């Protein structure tokens with residue numbers, strides 16, 4: 001094998017995707033695996049959205065699009081920001097990308113110099129950390145705890161900011177904890193950041209439609225911070241469109257121009273067919289996602305009830321997204337067939353092997369005492385998965 005770049009060698013594989021890969025490999029061998037590791041709705045993309053894509057093919061909308069996306073889509077996103085988030089982003093303050101993943105990578109690569117510090121409230125979504133490493137930035141985690149519903153305070157942000165701080169990245173509703181920051185909490189954080197003109201916020205709002213308690217607020221709603229915020233969103237989660245790969249940002253124009261420059265060299269405009277589908281999704285009345293959300297809500301309650309019956313698994317009640325993030329450190333130091341469980345990663349592998357259930361270790365999200373369970377699957381699947389996990393955990397002595 002040849003020599004890989006240092007950059008690549010520093011990079012870790014996405015743990016969410018790695019567990020999904022492992023469970024697909026086992027399934028291919030005929031093992032009956034239940035995959036609760038990936039965060040993607042199990043629903044199909046709504047018909048009306050699929051029809052828009054079919055029409056795009058028939059209408060030969062199959063050539064390169066402008067790098068930042070079709071004008072009609074940017075226009076639809078601009079209206080959506082106004083309709084749902086109280087945000088004024090004109091179309092030329094919007095860039096459409098190949099998934100919110102690319103949107104976030106574009107911004108990090110545009111703003112972070114080697115050695116710049118990027119604040120990451122933990123638990124954080126897996127890919128933020130690796131993208132920061134790729135940009136040669138220094139991730140600085142800010143810790144939270146289950147007792148506080150995994151929220152960090154403005155005071156903690158204040159204490160973490162140094163003259164090297166360039167960015168803070170967080171998601172609300174949060175992957176992996178489902179945490180939602182209230183308007184007051186966001187205002188306090190915004191006030192701290194506003195004291196530092198050269199510190200920016202990536203506000204990842206991709207789970208905004210999947211909320212059971214409370215209300216989604218965009219931090220860019222506060223005028224005094226808007227010029228320092230990049231609002232990220234996409235159609236993957238809210239519209240069951242993970243495979244279509246459409247994400248977007250609303251941001252100050254100079255950041256938009258930088259992202260267009262990067263994207264113009266890496267990928268050009270996102271898939272034209274997906275853009276047409278996304279336009280239809282984004283213009284649908286917000287009510288259209290409600291039914292999906294109600295189903296997720298029922299599943300969350302079911303999962304929490306089921307977990308409650310397992311000794312040593314403690315969870316809070318996540319108000320959004322479709323994950324539960326329980327503490328499982330009770331099982332550390334226990335053994336099965338001579339193998340000791342030393343970490344959440346060991347427990348994840350044990351559950352995959354013994355219960356044939358794939359979940360994700362909390363280490364990947366910066367919280368080593370927890371695991372992440374996705375409940376984007378049917379109630380029957382959840383019941384079967386948790387029953388299997390319970391039996392497996394009983395074997396640990």
Ligand code: PMP
Nearest residue numbers: 099100101125171175234236247
């Ligand atoms: N942000 C968060 C918090 C996520 O969970 C995901 C899920 N993949 C993404 C961004 C990226 O979404 P996508 O690239 O599918 O738009």
Ligand code: GLU
Nearest residue numbers: 014016017037038039175
């Ligand atoms: N965001 C999802 C998750 O956290 C999808 C997988 C990924 O893109 O990493 O599971």
